[in-house]
Amino acid sequence: MIYYIINNNNKNKVQLNERKILLIISHPDDECMFFGPTLLFLQNRKNQIHVLCLSIGNESGLGEIRKNELKSSCKILGIDTENVNIIDHSLLQDGPKINWSHSLISSIISDYVTKHKIEIIITFDEKGVSSHPNHIATFNGARHFIHSSTTSSNIILYKLITVSILRKYISIFDLPLTFILKNQTNLNDFIFISSFNNFIQARKAMTSHQSQLVWFRHLYILFSRYMIMNELQLVN
Template identity: 35%
Template sequence: MDASLWKILGGPSLASKGAFLNDGGGKKNVLLVIAHPDDESMFFAPDIGYLISQGHNLHVLCISTGNANGLGDTRKEELYLASAVLKISTQQAKVLDHPGLQIINFDDFGVSGHCNHRDVHRGVRELLHKVSDRHLEAWALASNKILRKYIGPVDIWLSILFAKI
């Protein structure tokens, strides 16, 4: 079965409904697209907290349940619980789990090189390309070099130091 993120999201009808556009009151609707449950907490919790604190309306679209070990239903419920903790309405969190998108952001490296993370990034880029006539923004989580991932507290110190330069 051939499926694209664009087709599943509803093609041009979704964008024309204003699903990702400013609501007119300065508050933006923000769509976070993740590969599987836990990505929202592992990689995006600080960004989510910031956006919510600024009054933005956050939605989460999860491409799959991450059912690698038969725990897809459990992981899906964990996404809804995490959304509630992160102050995202559970009605604004959706898990597609479409069979044509099982191997489908992040940036092009996908933080850890995970194929699902990388494919989500590519799918969002394709979506933006197809709706280039709309005013949509997409942000990507920048992957750090492998060394930075494993030096822990030293990375925090280095990040602060380089942010001031």
């Protein structure tokens, strides 16, 4: 079971039941490294989940392997592999020194949203959780789509909130501070907290990415708050 908290001060609550939802990520493994609690919650609410990955993660030449790992991970998370779309575009190659075009990302999103009648988009925020330029570009491309596309008028965009490095690696122990800050700033529309069983499921999805499981990724699984908790904020 996934426990969730909805901001009670939001009078126009977005319903998350039986919707067509698109998660936009930058690389294979982003879906379980950062969005596991969100995806598992949404699956339990009978939503149709789509994943759009903007690169094959080929910085180290493992792109084809990582594509298959992403599909295996999504299957563990309960996502139909037919709803997993992986982009391999010459201008959207994996790498912290490669600048991704916001307008190109916006165009790709527009085509996908139109084809699949997407209602809600979820992605990174302007800090990209790990400050990776590809993550930040993904958010900027999604925001560009929301602000400029004629097909986006009824689309709702949520971003995953970035926290400080200290809070990022104290796992569930960040929960009290999260609630304190939430009550003070009223930032977040949704907080999703995984049960232990769903943490194990997200961990299993993460281990599908065998090509990426260097020693520090095992520490990430144990200590990252994003493996057990997500905060989503509505992008106006």
